[in-house]
Amino acid sequence: MQVAKALTIAGSDSGGGAGIQADLKTFQELDVFGMSAITAVTAQNTMGVHGVYPLSIEAVVQQIKVIAEDLSPDAVKTGMLFSAELTEAVANQIHTSSWLKLVVDPVMVAKGGAPLLQEQAVDSLKRNLIPLAHVITPNIPEAEIIVGFAIDTFEKRKDAAKAIFQLGAQNVVIKGGHGEGSEVTDLLFDGKEFHLLKSMRTETKHTHGTGCTFAAAITAEIAKGKTVVDAVTTAKAFIQAAIEDTLGIGSGHGPTNHWAYRRRGAK
Ligand SMILES: Nc1ncnc2c1ncn2[C@@H]1O[C@H](COP(=O)(O)OP(=O)(O)OP(=O)(O)O)[C@@H](O)[C@H]1O
């Protein structure tokens, strides 16, 4: 039996909707064996981030090293990296391990506004990690921080995708969750062409972890050998189902429904 394997290097969300937990649930739903290297533990629920406890560089590097020695992932995803030092150490391990199928979700701020990446780490992200990315998935505010200009029109979004491609990422997906209108459009730039992925916008407050889940679905599909366009298309359908078939749990911004795509028989 051929088993596709994916590794997520990210933070733990005790509330289960984002971070490592969202990634592993998504990998499993898409028939991919999931592995994790935890960068930080967060005390989180649907009301917000109540505590952030980064792990030591040594603890993070060792998790990655032992996976590299034994389990060779077919694709790797990064999420919350918290500090410049952790970002650089993770990038070094990915480079040393020659992991080429890397999906970078440049997590910066949680939905409630809590910082998940220190400001001084943005430089390290741009210098060390983005050049290794096969796919990068910023939302609009993250893309603005990376490129340093405001994205207030669709043309600007295209300019931002090109600028991030120039930093070394091979495929750039600028997500549209933070845009406006009745549709949500994600924009994929592969260095040559722009691809638009559209869906109806669901009016809901339960969107905690949408970015993690979307990037994890891309990672799972790439681990199975799918092209980037196919992987992003499946990920868009996966997250749309997860948002539409809401679980409605927690009193704040609740998690998405990681079962929804499979239950719909969409797979
Ligand atoms: N209200 C919505 N209705 C439908 N699709 C949505 C909605 N919000 C986000 N999405 C989709 O979810 C995915 C993630 O987009 P989004 O811009 O919310 O990411 P994010 O801000 O990084 O998420 P988070 O920080 O909560 O993890 C994209 O594919 C986007 O199209």
Ligand SMILES: Cc1ncc(CO)c(N)n1
């Ligand atoms: C651990 C973690 N990673 C990422 C996000 C972004 O949704 C979050 N809220 N928590």
